[in-house]
Amino acid sequence: MATEARRPGRPATLEDVARVAGVSRATASRVINGSPTVDAALRRKVEEAITATSYAPNRAARSLVTRRTDSVALVVSEREQRQLATPFIGRMFTDPHFGRVVSGLLQVLRPAGMQTVLMVADDEASRRQVLTYLRQGHVDGVVLISSDPNDPLPRMLSETALPTVLAGRPGRSAALPYVEVDQRAGAQLAAERLVAQGRRLIGTVAGPQDMPAAQERLEGFRGALAALGVTGLPWAEGDFTRAGGAAAMRRLLADHPGLDGVFVASDLMALGVVPVLLRAGRRVPEDVGVVGFDDSEAAEASEPALTTVRQPVEDMACEMARLLLRQIREPGAAPPSVVFRPTLVVRESS
């Protein structure tokens, strides 16, 4: 304890630890990095010196030489929100889905000693800023969440050779591993449920058809219905918002008042769909069955509670983190993408 705080106000360095322990800097470093070739007695002395000086390694110095940073970037890429009066960065942050992804990521990254840097790219300038930052080598890898199918970021990232994992398949094909749920299989679950309940006049409120995931849910649903002998699928497009879902349902109902089943491509939209049905005098599920997608918080909050296709979001996020760590640890080996199987969660609405 004697030689602590040699320099006023500055945290202890490895040099300090070594001096206090009476060993060389190299040995102190060995102890800290868990090298096995250190005598037990010396190891103890160094460990004591570490607590005595309350030493914490300087990550900048370490990363300067190791070229690792033990941190990854979580990049949220979204369409520019020019039209908004108040600048609102990171619309996606208020989406509980995003929170579940973060939670899953941290579940894996935290035990691995990896820190997470949060970044948003929502226009040309910020994209460049993000890319520059990433290229500075301040992170070992990138998790990219992109809601925009025309997002140039995946391609740009694939050119940096930085380990990267995408949430969802990239719109334009960038050769990057991604993690996704099997959209078609999910749509099939929904179709089977509705048909099994004897419903035959089935429609769907689809998501934006420029998004691959939304396309596949629609296509998958149509295909599954056809396989079950139900053809001619009326549908309307929503924008994955509650209000958009409500509007789409109104259109659908106006054209097809006889509907007895609806597959809604997201729970959030379903939250808009159900009240429209109720107000139109339909009982749910008695008159019209509703099946959502996601199994988000909204599904349980809905009245009646939503029967929905569950995406194992947290598990998927964990898998993303694992794929990323693997890339970081074994450079060059781009791991395969992983597609998760959805499940059907039966509640009240169908």
Place this chain on the structure above:
Amino acid sequence: MATEARRPGRPATLEDVARVAGVSRATASRVINGSPTVDAALRRKVEEAITATSYAPNRAARSLVTRRTDSVALVVSEREQRQLATPFIGRMFTDPHFGRVVSGLLQVLRPAGMQTVLMVADDEASRRQVLTYLRQGHVDGVVLISSDPNDPLPRMLSETALPTVLAGRPGRSAALPYVEVDQRAGAQLAAERLVAQGRRLIGTVAGPQDMPAAQERLEGFRGALAALGVTGLPWAEGDFTRAGGAAAMRRLLADHPGLDGVFVASDLMALGVVPVLLRAGRRVPEDVGVVGFDDSEAAEASEPALTTVRQPVEDMACEMARLLLRQIREPGAAPPSVVFRPTLVVRESS
């Protein structure tokens, strides 16, 4: 372009830039850091060399010498979630409120060139991990969001002398600047609204009374009612969840069936309160007026839409970021805390 990529696969260094530009490393550094004492011609040559080599400064090296990192930590501190079967890190992430805070923070931090590192402290071990990380000097400052009034983290942080800003007043008094909304003033707005509508049998669904904010909303509401001549406030405690709000409302209604007004200490709880009232045969707002708190997404989603006390969350988060930046730029000068005025947003429920 001739001398680019001297070392295979490695990004260009300042040395490379200097060589290409035909100047010393010092001069190249001056250009990059915007020093005014550089000849215009040389400056141009250096800038050309930078683009030619596609140079990006190594932040680790820079921060090693400057002792700045140009990044801050966003620490989310929450009560341990032992009881959960699935480990769920960062329950708070799924709260849209959190997203709004992040959005506000980034609005200020991003233009300031500050990166944001996301961290969660939810038990003793993770708290230590976070604290160690912060002490390693890997961030210049900390934004702490804590939902637990007994959280030891604020005190621990105030001992590190690291610039810090809290979201909300710390439970135990830690001498750290915070940003908050004036809870009492908000409760007063709610009281005035309900009373102005001629309601006299007013109750409240309060938040957990071990949380200062929840206490103040209750106290402030009681005080404001008294000032308006309404005494004897029936109340029940909820846990700031929808289900908790519903349960509290049921208790309240059982004991006081004649209620004609309810102040609910959060919009999320109000989302549980309203259906309870409706199912008990009360019309909202005709029979019972409901005023929420937060002006969250939930308020607009509610049916009927909630009249609520608005917290300017994004503005508050911006202010937090500003306070933090000020502390970072002027070390030693702990800025004062800032208390925001809430406003009343009138919708349908009251």
Place this chain on the structure above:
DNA sequence: CACCGACGAGAGAGCGCTCTCTCCGGCTCG
């Protein structure tokens, strides 16, 4: 014409760490 101040640019010393290389001493084995 000699001197001085100002200004622009370079040299070089670190920042704190890791990691290779070297060295030393004790052991085994021919």
Place this chain on the structure above:
DNA sequence: CGAGCCGGAGAGAGCGCTCTCTCGTCGGTG
């Protein structure tokens, strides 16, 4: 008994950057 080997520890060279110090040059002044 000497050569070789190996485990364990130290010396020291950087990693890429900033920043102080120094130096050279030029214009102005007595």
